[in-house]
Amino acid sequence: QKEVEQDPGPLxxxxxxxxxxxxxxxxxAFQYFMWYRQYSRKGPELLMYTYSSGNKEDGRFTAQVDKSSxxxxxxxxxxxxxxxxxYLCALxxxxxxxxxxxxxxxxxxxxQP
Amino acid sequence: GAGVSQTPSNKVTEKGKYVELRCDPISGHTALYWYRQSLGQGPEFLIYFQGTGAADDSGLPNDRFFAVRPEGSVSTLKIQRTERGDSAVYLCASSLSGGKNIQYFGAGTRLSVL
Structure with missing residues (x-):
């Protein structure tokens, strides 16, 4: 089992x-949680950074962390x-x-437009 | 200001050759990271520099891979005796030390080993 599982989609x-x-x-033991966005042939760019359970909102984006689960x-x-x-999660x-x-x-x- | 710069953007080499990949971090960033991203995968950590020293090189796959950062700014990732399995995008990131570890990534070097 990999340390981090993420469905590759496409979605x-x-x-x-x-x-x-x-x-x-x-x-x-992971304590800090991030979401990065990566466009084709570009490097990842940070969208959200969180370090506790709960929700964090930034514009149209909301990051949610449930450490117990x-x-x-x-x-x-x-x-x-x-x-x-x-979209890449990073811990x-x-x-x-x-x-x-x-x-x-x-x-x-x-x-889809 | 300028972001993280990586050169070359693309590198094609033959199996068995030696390659060097360069990373120019954001000015003032003391922490520098190298990652490798294979097709359809997330980036995998290779090595972390704090200043001039490699603080953590646990992600380097074998002794063919080596990285330096002699003056605490520009870093070079060196791969000896390249193999076809080394083909991937090599990403560099930099961050300010302390506080939130927000890593800023370059666009990467796409390495193809024929």
């Missing part, structure tokens, strides 16, 4: 739909064609930059 939804992306992890989610409201990309054991990130496989999201 195809119509424009304006609410998108739900998820990851599960096995190591309870080892489950993290990213919700995208009012999805746009420009949201079409691969970190400790803060402060002392660790590399452990990524999921990424979910390929397609928003």
């Amino acid at each position: 195809s939804v119509p424009e304006g739909a609410i998108v739900s992306l998820n990851c599960t992890y096995s190591n309870s 080892k489950y993290i989610s990213l919700f995208i409201r009012d999805s746009q064609p420009s949201d079409s990309a691969t 970190e054991l400790s803060g402060g930059g002392a660790d590399g990130l452990t990524f999921g496989k990424g979910t390929h999201l397609i928003i």
Whole structure:
């Protein structure tokens, strides 16, 4: 079993739909949780950064962490064609930059106009 | 300001050759990371530098892979005796030390070993 499981998709939804992306992890020592967006042939860019259970909202994006279930989610409201990309969850054991990130496989999201 | 810059953007080489991949981090970022991303996979951690020293090289797959950061800024990832299985996108990221570890990624070097 990999440390982080993420459904690779593709996930195809119509424009304006609410998108739900998820990851599960096995190591309870992970403390920091991120979502990155990666467009084709580009590097990942950070969307959300969280470090506690609960919800964090930023514009159309909401990150949710449930440490007891080892489950993290990213919700995208009012999805746009420009949201079409691969979404990667990333986890970190400790803060402060002392660790590399452990990524999921990424979910390929397609928003149909 | 400028982001993380990686050169070359694409590199094609033959099996058995030596390659060097370069990373220019964001100015002032003391932490630098290398990752490898194979097709359809998420990035996999290779090595982490804090300043000039490799603080964690546990992700390097074998001794054919080596990385340096002699002046604490630019880093070079070196791969000896390349194999077809080394074909992947090699990503570099940098961050400020301390506080939130927000890593900023370059666009990567796409390495193809024929």
